Amino acid sequence: MQGVERVLDELGRLSIGRDDIVISTNITTRLDGLPRSDQKAPEDPGVAVYWETKKGERRVMAIDQYRRVADNLAAIAATLEALRAIERHGGAQILDRAFTGFTALPSPSPAALRTWREVIGVSPAERDIAAVRAAYRRRAQAAHPDRPGGSHDEMAQLTAAMRQAEQELQ
Structure with missing residues (x-):
């Protein structure tokens, strides 16, 4: 080639x-x-x-x-x-x-391998998108980088999990 x-x-x-x-x-x-x-x-x-x-x-x-x-x-x-x-x-x-900017990223940590349900904090049986959104909002209040104890990484992981949940449940 x-x-x-x-x-x-x-x-x-x-x-x-x-x-x-x-x-x-x-x-x-x-x-x-x-x-x-x-x-x-x-x-x-x-x-x-x-x-x-x-x-x-x-x-x-x-x-x-x-x-x-x-x-x-x-x-x-x-x-x-x-x-x-x-x-x-x-x-x-x-x-x-x-x-x-082209530095190869390290292998994902075990925390990065959690499912969206684990990240958002809903049970494996939860199928109601409204309940998932409510759990997301609760977690986002604590994870937001403007809050004490919150961080950009935690909020990014939570947001990515919500996108996965919406794709799966809608």
Whole structure:
């Protein structure tokens, strides 16, 4: 794939070795890593590229802006090329800050693996969306970052749980 080579070349120009790069797509590959020719385009054309810097920092860049895997690979390659241009023109500190946004996230904690029912505080049998919303509001009053003891993380987790509840119950 031409897009894969572009991404590998751009990361190589940033002194990232090919053994330190993983390109993840929903395309089935042959044993040699190239895409199989007998497949349809995947439903999810998103692409994620993972790499490790010489300093041992793990990075990831993911793009799903376009409808084709090849276009998302090209977008990653273009982004890497633009970031290299920043570095070339004396913006090394800006480049470090930009790559901070691509830091690979740690594995989720056991608390992050709770179900929406556990987060909101309703029983597994609860199916009434009004009751779930009432429980959400009670928890939100305590979790809100403007309240003593509340936090942004706790409120974000609660809000995500409510979205999951609405999707499931409506």
